Amino acid sequence: MLELYRLMARIREFEEACRRIQRTRTGPGPDGSVSSAGHMPGFVHLYLGEEAIAVGVCAVLRPDDLVASTHRGHGHLIAKGGDVEPMMAELYGRAAGYSKGKGGSMHIFVPEIGMLGTNGIVAAGIPHAVGAALSCKLLGLGRVAVAFFGDGACNQGVFFESMNLAALWALPVIFVLENNLYSEWTESQRLTAGNSLAGRALPFGIPAVVVDGNDVLAVRDAAWEAVARARCGQGPTLIEARTYYYGGHFEGEEFFAGHYRSEADVASWRVRDPIVRFGRTLVDTGETSDSGLELIRREEAERVARAVDSAVAADPPAISELTTDVFADTEPGTHPTVTPVTATS
Amino acid sequence: MFLSEAVAAGIATAMREDGTVFLFGEDVDRSVLGPTKGLVEEFGQERVRNTPISEQAVVGAMIGAAATGLRPVLDLMFGGFLYVAMDQVVNQLAHIGYMSGGRVRLPVVLMAGIGPSGQAGAQHSESPHAALMQAAGVKVVVPSTPADAKGLMIAAIRDPDPVAYLMDVSLAGSRGPVDLADAAVPLGRAAVRREGVHVTVAAMASAVPASLMAAEGLSASGIEVEVIDLRSLVPLDLDTVCNSIRKTRHLVIAETGRRTCGLGAEVAARVLECAWETLEAPPVRVAWPDVPVPFSPSLEFACIVTEGDVAEAVTRALGGRKPSAA
Numbered sequence: 001m002l003e004l005y006r007l008m009a010r011i012r013e014f015e016e017a018c019r020r021i022q023r024t025r026t027g028p029g030p031d032g033s034v035s036s037a038g039h040m041p042g043f044v045h046l047y048l049g050e051e052a053i054a055v056g057v058c059a060v061l062r063p064d065d066l067v068a069s070t071h072r073g074h075g076h077l078i079a080k081g082g083d084v085e086p087m088m089a090e091l092y093g094r095a096a097g098y099s100k101g102k103g104g105s106m107h108i109f110v111p112e113i114g115m116l117g118t119n120g121i122v123a124a125g126i127p128h129a130v131g132a133a134l135s136c137k138l139l140g141l142g143r144v145a146v147a148f149f150g151d152g153a154c155n156q157g158v159f160f161e162s163m164n165l166a167a168l169w170a171l172p173v174i175f176v177l178e179n180n181l182y183s184e185w186t187e188s189q190r191l192t193a194g195n196s197l198a199g200r201a202l203p204f205g206i207p208a209v210v211v212d213g214n215d216v217l218a219v220r221d222a223a224w225e226a227v228a229r230a231r232c233g234q235g236p237t238l239i240e241a242r243t244y245y246y247g248g249h250f251e252g253e254e255f256f257a258g259h260y261r262s263e264a265d266v267a268s269w270r271v272r273d274p275i276v277r278f279g280r281t282l283v284d285t286g287e288t289s290d291s292g293l294e295l296i297r298r299e300e301a302e303r304v305a306r307a308v309d310s311a312v313a314a315d316p317p318a319i320s321e322l323t324t325d326v327f328a329d330t331e332p333g334t335h336p337t338v339t340p341v342t343a344t345s
Numbered sequence: 346m347f348l349s350e351a352v353a354a355g356i357a358t359a360m361r362e363d364g365t366v367f368l369f370g371e372d373v374d375r376s377v378l379g380p381t382k383g384l385v386e387e388f389g390q391e392r393v394r395n396t397p398i399s400e401q402a403v404v405g406a407m408i409g410a411a412a413t414g415l416r417p418v419l420d421l422m423f424g425g426f427l428y429v430a431m432d433q434v435v436n437q438l439a440h441i442g443y444m445s446g447g448r449v450r451l452p453v454v455l456m457a458g459i460g461p462s463g464q465a466g467a468q469h470s471e472s473p474h475a476a477l478m479q480a481a482g483v484k485v486v487v488p489s490t491p492a493d494a495k496g497l498m499i500a501a502i503r504d505p506d507p508v509a510y511l512m513d514v515s516l517a518g519s520r521g522p523v524d525l526a527d528a529a530v531p532l533g534r535a536a537v538r539r540e541g542v543h544v545t546v547a548a549m550a551s552a553v554p555a556s557l558m559a560a561e562g563l564s565a566s567g568i569e570v571e572v573i574d575l576r577s578l579v580p581l582d583l584d585t586v587c588n589s590i591r592k593t594r595h596l597v598i599a600e601t602g603r604r605t606c607g608l609g610a611e612v613a614a615r616v617l618e619c620a621w622e623t624l625e626a627p628p629v630r631v632a633w634p635d636v637p638v639p640f641s642p643s644l645e646f647a648c649i650v651t652e653g654d655v656a657e658a659v660t661r662a663l664g665g666r667k668p669s670a671a
Contacts, residue, residue, distance in 0.1 A: 066413060100446030109445035116412055117445070121436050127405025128437070134406055135413035138367065138391070145409070158433075161402030168397070325447035326482055328505040 001287050002296070004059055004216055008051040008275045009300040011075045014084055015046040015247070017304045018074075018091065022251040034092055037312050041093050044105045046247035047075030049214075052274035053178050053241045054079035056219025057146060060227050066114045066132040066145040068125035071106045072178075072245070073118030076148050081113040088307040094314040101317040102325065116145075123149055123156035126175070130162045133173035133230075144172040144230040152183030154197050163236070167204040172230035174223065175201070175238040178213060180245045185257045201238035213241030214274040217281075244269035349379030349517040351491035352456075352510075355498025356381065356418060358527055360388055363416060366502055368393045369403065370420030370456070378458045379517050381420055400429035404455070408438050411451040416502060424459040424511065425471035438507050439482030450505045454498075459487075460551060460601045461649050462514035467637035470645075472602040474549070477509045478579050478611065484508040484532055485578040489553035491521040493576055496530030504532060513550035513601060533580035537589070541569035544659045545589040545596050547612055549575050552599035552631065552650045559655035570659055578608060586612065587620045595662045596628040599655050604632035629658045 018040070025038045034041065047054065050072070058067070058079035069076040077087060082098075090097030091105055098108045106120035116132060119125040129147035136143040153159055154177065166173045177198065183191050194200070198208040207229075211222045219241055226237035246266065249257070279293045346354070353376075360366045368384060373393055376382040385393040396403045400421065407417045421427050427434060434455070441449050459472040477485045484506055488494040494512070501508035538553060539560050548556040553574045560570035571589050575581065590596050596616060598609035609630035616628060631654050639645055 066409075068409065098446070099444060099448065102446045103444040107441075107444035109441065109449045111412065111448060116409060117441065117449070119437075121432055124405065124432055124437055127402040127433070128409035128412070130402065131406030131409025131411075131417075132413045133409070135410045135415045138410075139365070139414055141414075158399075158401040158405060161397070161399035162405070164397055165399065165402050165406060325443045325445075327442065327484070328447070328450045 001282060004055050005275070005278055005282060005293065006296050006300065007055045007079055008216065008278065009297050010084065010303065011047055011051045011054065011078045012275055013297070013300045013304040014074055014078060014087070015048045017308055018044050019046060019048070019247060019251050021308070034312070034316065037308055040091060042104050043250050043252060044091065045072040045250045046245070047072050049246040049269060049273070050178055050180060050243045051075055052216035052278070053176065053213045053219055053243060054148070056216045057174070057176055057223040059220045060224045061146065062143065064114055065143050066116055066129065066136070068116040068129035068132070068145070068147045069118045070125060070148055070150060071118065071120050071122070072150070073108065074105070077108060077110070077115055077118065080115050082110055082115065084304055084307040085310055088304070088311040089314050092311040092314070093316065094311055095317040095321070096314045100321060100325070102321070123153035123158050125149065126153065126159055126162045127165070129173050130166045130171060133166065133171035134169065136172050137169070142231060144174065144227055146174045146176055148176045148178060151177065151179040151181065151188040151192070151197055154200060155183070155192060160200070163201060163204045163206055166236040167206050170233065170235035172233070173236045174226045174230060175236060177238060177240045179240055179242050182245070182249065184249050185253070185260050198238060198240035206236050206238050208238040208240065210240045210242065213243030214272045214277065216274060216278050246270070346491050346520065346523040347379070347517065348488070348491045348494045348519050348521070349382070349512070351494035351523045352380035352498055352512060353382055353384055354523065355495035356384060356502070357387060358495070358499050359502035360384070360392065365414060366416045366418065368418045368420070369396050369407065371396060371398055371422050373420050376420070378422065378512070378514060380456060380512055400426055401433055404430040404433035404438065407453045408433065408441065408451055411453045412449055416452045418454040418456065418502060420456040422458060423469050423471070424457040424473045425468040427455070427457055427473050428471070434483070435480045439480040442482055442506060451507050452505050453507045454501045454510050455507065456510045456512065458514040458517070459511045460513045460515055461638050461645055464640055464642055464645060466640045470638035472511070474509070474511055474578055475602055475607045478608070479606070482507065483579065485511065486532060486576060487511045487513065487550045487578060488576060489513070489516060489550055489574050491519070491523045492528070493530050493536070495523050496528045497532070497576065499527060499529040500532050503529065508532070511550070515551045516554070519554070532577045533582055534577060535582035535585040536574045536576060537571065537585065538574050539570065539572040541571035541593065543569050543593055543595065544662055545571045545573060545586065545593045546599055546655060546659065547573045547575055547586050547596065548599035549578065549608060550601045552601050552655070555650055555652045556599050556655045558652040559659065562652070562656055563659060568659065568663065575608070581612070583615055583619065586616060590616065590620060591623050594623060594625040596624060597631060597655065597658045597662050598628060599631040599650055599658070601650055602633060603635050604630055605635050607632055626662055629662045631655055631658045
């Protein structure tokens with residue numbers, strides 16, 4: 001139980017660190033140099049407020065189970081066992097990053113922990129989880145796959161295609177819909193017909209359940225049932241977890257998008273904060289004390305601070321890395337580059 | 346053996362040697378274009394699976410499957426259908442290897458029938474090879490003979506990276522000898538189909554037989570054309586082309602696709618970058634005009650690359666005049 005709290009705290013601290021840095025960031029220096037914490041490149045979509053979903057779902061997964069994530073993927077990575085050091089190094093575009101600095105926040109793939117990838121295209125990871133589930137089934141590995149996606153993804157055709165395929169072939173996949181009420185900067189209800197996202201699974205014969213996404217134990221219990229069904233060959237399940245993102249679509253968005261959410265709305269979700277709530281439960285049931293929780297928060301904050309320090313101190317990728325990794329068997333140039341010959345006439 | 350049968354023979358060879366090779370696609374059991382015909386009889390419906398007409402989800406599923414231990418082969422049927430899945434093909438399949446810093450390799454073969462095959466209309470006559478060459482992360486092969494159809498398929502399935510295997514539909518019924526043994530044709534090597542000294546024609550797909558016929562005709566008037574079958578567009582075997590033009594000093598590129606930003610443009614540019622001084626005249630491209638493939642037989646015939654088009658281009662290259670825009 002304390003491990004669930006610790007993982008949620010780790011995600012929160014990681015995201016809060018990103019938020020602090022982004023708010024004071026200057027962007028990379030001249031020539032792309034990254035020499036201070038304020039030089040974090042790019043932009044990040046934070047999982048602040050949604051921590052209970054990733055942690056609750058991954059709590060019932062085995063290390064070799066598979067997860068396909070989204071643009072808002074830091075929480076999924078950490079919950080699945082990702083290490084904050086190579087994560088932060090990737091956010092700083094470092095050679096020590098999970099993707100050698102070639103991917104960034106939205107392109108992190110960690111096969112050894114079953115992470116199929118964060119993904120910059122809304123809904124694009126859903127069929128990857130379905131395909132991984134197909135492998136699990138065809139290779140008889142007893143593994144399951146999870147597709148995390150948001151309410152915005154529910155209006156992508158590939159979401160429906162993927163549910164059809166998963167149900168048709170009774171694949172061991174769990175669709176985890178993180179309904180944070182917004183598609184980028186527009187309330188999803190203004191963009192979405194019908195009154196139930198979970199209900200979209202039903203015509204495919206996929207059982208669907210709606211849970212409080214800010215209650216880690218409720219999420220875990222729903223995921224446990226879905227994973228059990230998947231493991232014994234009963235096919236996919238959809239879990240709609242209702243939640244809210246404190247940080248908005250991406251950090252620093254006010255400059256581009258202005259204010260689009262009422263303070264009252266944000267405040268009403270703050271009182272349902274998943275970490276505060278679960279902490280209270282742990283104290284009430286005697287699992288730990290307030291100071292025990294405080295210690296965990298402090299340890300995780302320190303862990304993240306060390307990750308930031310080491311990321312800032314780390315080396316950037318060598319420029320020779322620019323053209324490697326396009327193909328497995330190619331060094332730069334096999335995708336034939338050509339040495340220009342200077343014209344002599 | 347028919348070329349389409351040779352494709353199936355290549356898939357069968359790979360499926361026999363590796364139990365993680367699975368075949369997916371629209372109607373792969375019946376295979377109306379032929380390249381997967383008969384495989385379900387040998388390998389069963391577990392390994393030869395008809396998929397729904399859901400290109401995005403199915404290409405996406407191939408990615409997830411390849412990332413977790415399968416070596417999937419997906420038949421998209423027609424090249425135009427590949428565009429339905431363009432996010433999964435480019436943003437995902439092609440780019441994940443690089444974006445992951447090499448942590449993930451995706452051994453997926455995407456098959457598609459390309460080119461006009463007789464009044465199928467624009468959407469069933471596409472040839473997306475140039476778009477795929479531009480994607481950075483997909484290898485592209487285009488066989489023009491049955492032997493290559495089998496050999497390139499074996500190599501494509503064994504390859505650790507995504508390979509687009511494009512079969513010119515107009516060649517599906519062409520015949521040729523095929524090695525019954527495992528005869529993989531390595532990716533990235535062009536083949537010299539005919540030797541000649543006056544002009545090099547670098548061609549792909551059905552433009553290869555068209556170029557060979559043109560070469561026969563020109564031979565009678567004393568022009569000896571060297572015909573190169575590029576067959577692997579990514580990686581592209583520029584060495585073979587450059588070696589040839591050191592001898593012939595003239596280059597024509599014959600492509601079954603649109604002219605702008607096409608194979609011809611790329612080959613011409615690279616040759617000019619590396620061997621500009623060896624050419625006596627500007628390269629000449631033979632390609633479709635920049636139009637969707639038209640339906641009416643007379644217009645379709647005017648669009649496609651024929652023996653006559655190649656012969657005219659060779660003559661133009663030798664004339665040394667600046668080629669006209671069309």
